Amino acid sequence: MKIRLFGMPDEVAQATKKIEETFDVVEVSDPYASRGNSRQVRVYLEVRLPRS
Numbered sequence: 001m002k003i004r005l006f007g008m009p010d011e012v013a014q015a016t017k018k019i020e021e022t023f024d025v026v027e028v029s030d031p032y033a034s035r036g037n038s039r040q041v042r043v044y045l046e047v048r049l050p051r052s
Contacts, residue, residue, distance in 0.1 A: 003045045006034070012043050023047035 003019065005012045009031060016028060026048060031041035 001047050001049070003047060005043045005045065007040055009039075009041050012041055016043060016045065019045060019047065022050070024050050 001023075005015050007015070012031065019025065024047060025045060027044075027046040029044040031043050034040040034042060
C-alpha cells in the first residue's frame with residue numbers, strides 16, 4: 001500500500017513515526033519540497049498491513 005503525506009516537515013515526521021507504530025513500513029522517501037513558495041513537504045511511504 002502506498003501513502004503520501006503532505007504537510008509541514010515536523011508534522012510529516014510525527015505522522016511517519018505513528019504510521020511506523022501501526023504498519024510494517026517497507027520504504028520511506030526523503031522529503032520533497034512542495035511547489036512554489038510553500039514550506040510544506042511531501043513524503044511517500046510504502047507499507048504493509050501487520051501480520052496477526
